[in-house]
Amino acid sequence: MTRIAYREPEQMTGRARELTNARGNLNVYRALANAENVFTGWMLAGDAALTSTTLPLRLRELAVLRTAYLMDSPYELGQHRDVARTAGVGADEIDAILTDSGWQNGRFEGAELAVLRLTTELLTTRTVSAVVFGDVHEVLGSEVTVEVLMVIGRYAGLALMLNALDVDLDESARLPIPQTPQGPTS
Numbered sequence: 001m002t003r004i005a006y007r008e009p010e011q012m013t014g015r016a017r018e019l020t021n022a023r024g025n026l027n028v029y030r031a032l033a034n035a036e037n038v039f040t041g042w043m044l045a046g047d048a049a050l051t052s053t054t055l056p057l058r059l060r061e062l063a064v065l066r067t068a069y070l071m072d073s074p075y076e077l078g079q080h081r082d083v084a085r086t087a088g089v090g091a092d093e094i095d096a097i098l099t100d101s102g103w104q105n106g107r108f109e110g111a112e113l114a115v116l117r118l119t120t121e122l123l124t125t126r127t128v129s130a131v132v133f134g135d136v137h138e139v140l141g142s143e144v145t146v147e148v149l150m151v152i153g154r155y156a157g158l159a160l161m162l163n164a165l166d167v168d169l170d171e172s173a174r175l176p177i178p179q180t181p182q183g184p185t186s
Contacts, residue, residue, distance in 0.1 A: 003166050006030035019043040024170075028075060028158075031167050049154055055147045057087040059115050062097060062108075063148055064155050065089070066119040069098045071159035078169040111139045119152050 007030050009017045016039050020029040023043075033039050049060075061084040068076035077098070084094055096102035103116050114136040121132050137145045 001166065002027070002031055002168055003164075004031055004034055007033040012036075013040070015040050016043070019047070026079075026170050027167050028079075028162060031165050032161065046154070049151055052147060055144055055151065058084075058089060059111060059144075059148065060151055061087045061089055062112055063115050063119050063151050065094060065097045066103070066116055067123060067152050067155040068159060070120065070123040071156055071163070073155075073159035073162055075162045075167050075169050076155060076159055111136075114139050115148055118148065122149075122152060123156060 006027055009020055009025060009030075012020060012033050013036065016033055016036065019040065020026075020033060020043070023029055029043070032042065035042075052060075061080060064076065064080045065084055067073075068080060081094055085091070089097075093107060096105065096107050097116065103120075104113075108116055114132075117132050118128060118136045122128050133145075136148070140148065
């Protein structure tokens with residue numbers, strides 16, 4: 001049970017209400033809307049992360065799931081399992097990502113493996129070795145490398161808030177899946 005009451009849309013400012021409703025009126029947004037002064041900007045930044053066509057959706061969801069697992073975030077895992085499946089991540093791949101080492105068994109390669117290594121190393125050591133960074137940068141380039149780091153940072157921070165607030169997983173609503181073109185993933 002959440003530690004802070006969820007705000008109802010009618011209790012929010014107009015723009016906050018629009019953004020919350022557009023994303024399915026989920027508990028995460030209703031909880032964070034309590035921080036009214038920063039909530040709208042945070043939501044707009046999230047929209048940018050969720051709709052960017054720079055970072056392929058499948059790569060983003062691999063990073064988000066790995067982040068959710070490493071940050072022990074049941075809410076993020078509950079939401080993003082569905083999003084990942086829609087992005088073409090299979091159930092066996094999701095299961096592998098949600099283990100300590102199963103993702104290293106040859107199931108992923110190229111850009112996908114590089115992103116999973118980057119996410120794991122960054123969140124477990126709080127830094128990234130030159131080798132791991134070089135591998136990611138080589139296959140993704142500067143723009144996508146920075147964007148994937150921003151996604152990891154966003155979802156790690158969100159996991160901390162969700163865990164601290166003890167936000168309940170929504171019964172039926174799920175994060176809407178943006179329709180964006182998919183680029184190469186390896």
